Amino acid sequence: MVFSLRGKKCSKKGPKNELLEGNINLELTIPTHFRCPISLDLMKDPVTLATGITYDRESIEKWIDSGNLTCPVTHQMLHDLNMVPNHSLRKMIQDWCVENKSHGIERIPTPRIPISAYQVSQICLKIVDATEQSDEEKLKGLIRKVKVIARESEKNKNCIVENGAGRVFAGAFDSFASLSMEKYADLLKRILSVLAWMFPFGEQGLSKIGSRTSLQCMVWFLKGEDLSGKQNSVIVLKQLLSLDKSYANKLMEIEGVAETLIKIVHAPISPAAMKASLVVMYNLMEGNEKVMESFVDMGLAQIVIEVVVDGEKSMSEKALGILDQICNYPKGKEIASSYALTMPVLVKKLLRVTELATEFTVSIMWKLCSKNHENLVVEALQVGAFPKLLVLLQVGCVQSTKEKVTDLLKLMNLYKDKVECVDSASGFKYLKGSN
Incomplete structure (x- = not known):
């Protein structure tokens, strides 16, 4: 039984009779009417429902919050969810705690x-x-x-x-x-x-x-x-x-x-x-290109990339969302693609942040690598994008992301001979056989 005993452990001696061991090896029985019918623990804040049954407030609130609209004891429908504090019972419980202070029992504070x-x-x-x-x-x-x-x-x-x-x-x-x-x-x-x-x-x-x-x-x-x-x-x-x-x-x-x-x-x-x-x-x-351009002109693209480098998961996810928006516009895409950290950071974060962050990352890579950006495709291959994208395709993702991943893999397949460090023959074979 869970109970505050200032370092003393509680022991349960039977299904109907819970006992507390004091510091002089005496067994103390908790009166049955002091225990909550739900948790069977000593009540700290007894409240009475319209059915006349008293429960500990925390226990009955959890019961009702879980969608239960009946009294746990009587099984009657609770048309009235008001809980009336049972001050008399609480005072009795507090007095009982004080009387048994010598057994290591602490007085329950007034709630x-x-x-x-x-x-x-x-x-x-x-x-x-x-x-x-x-x-x-x-x-x-x-x-x-x-x-x-x-x-x-x-x-x-x-x-x-x-x-x-x-x-x-x-x-x-x-x-x-x-x-x-x-x-x-x-x-x-x-x-x-x-x-x-x-x-x-x-x-x-x-x-x-x-x-x-x-x-x-x-x-x-x-x-x-x-x-x-x-x-x-x-x-x-x-x-x-x-x-x-x-x-x-x-x-x-x-x-x-x-x-x-x-x-x-x-x-x-x-x-x-x-x-x-x-x-x-x-x-x-x-959806506001004018606002987008003003933020891009102030260097937001580089700032959010740096946030992605060092930020924790939630921060990185939000920064990637902004970078994805920036890449919707030609000027933003140009600035993002010219920043040396962009592709290495994107590849590093693939599958390592959150599902939404991965969707943003794939979308950004897809926007940057499209339109014959050969240098970015080769850079992505060099920093290990291919196997990560292949894993993402195999483990599954939303349809829009899956389509972008497939496009990226096919695009990388065109430049595989220009990157000596790529050892993914089986991966390219898999790609050629996929639709």
Whole structure:
């Protein structure tokens, strides 16, 4: 049985009678009604369902979250999922723990009751009121309160998100940014720190955080020296564009956005900020050649290749996604193909990052090697691309990637005689027989 005994081990003496061994070799029986009917452990936070049966909160929440809508003991349908804290039983369990302290049993602390949807709605009303009154200090206090509640449990955080807190905080951010970014910089930074984990928060919330004023304020933070404001701004922008790319054009209209995002990648303040910046740039460039060219002119192709060299898997995947987009355009393809590290890095990363990263890598190689780029095909052969591509073809991949791999292998077959180090006769034989 799992139980806190300050270094003492628990022993199970029978199917119906669990025993704890104290430090004086006395056996202590846990009262049956103190144990959760699901886990059979001593209850830390007993709650009673509408069926009248009491469970430990953690156990019954897991049961319900798994899709079970019946009472585990009575098998009745749970039409009411409210859980009422059983304070009397919890007090009895705590008293029992204190009485048996000499046996190494620790008192179970009084649990914090999870926040309810109603309580969140009341907090939201106060946030709206503080915003309408331009009450900076009251709003700061509410932000502190929300952070404390969210830190208590993941359930609390989810409840806050699901009941509109993000929407009203987005409104507050837009409102105070409109009044004065400089005057309310500290408050705006604090709002961003909670907005960073409150997505999604509905169309109304998106329209507020995606307003020109809000976007200008976040770019203002990106250009500033405050690391917290800079990081949370780029994370919020990432979330915004990932949910709705229609805000991309509005963001690009703000002066200095592209340069600032590249600077965060080139000289990152944190891994989280760097990843977020890569995602923002990916969304800004997608399908927009003008934006793409502006990023390419600022040296983004070389920067992301260097990120791929040293970045961990998630970082490399995002950087490869951007490079794949860059190679959709002639100028971007030209710059990427002229960079000495490009092909060796791509071949090295094949099959070594993630499935999506491999798809990006194959796509980039296919774009670079097509249109009679003999030197790149030969270079790919020299650094060992052929056997890796053959393995990828054999282990399987999505159809679009499979087609590109086949094209690349056939193309390399034309230049195999120019590369002495390639020893893959059986591979080329396999290729000739494939369709």
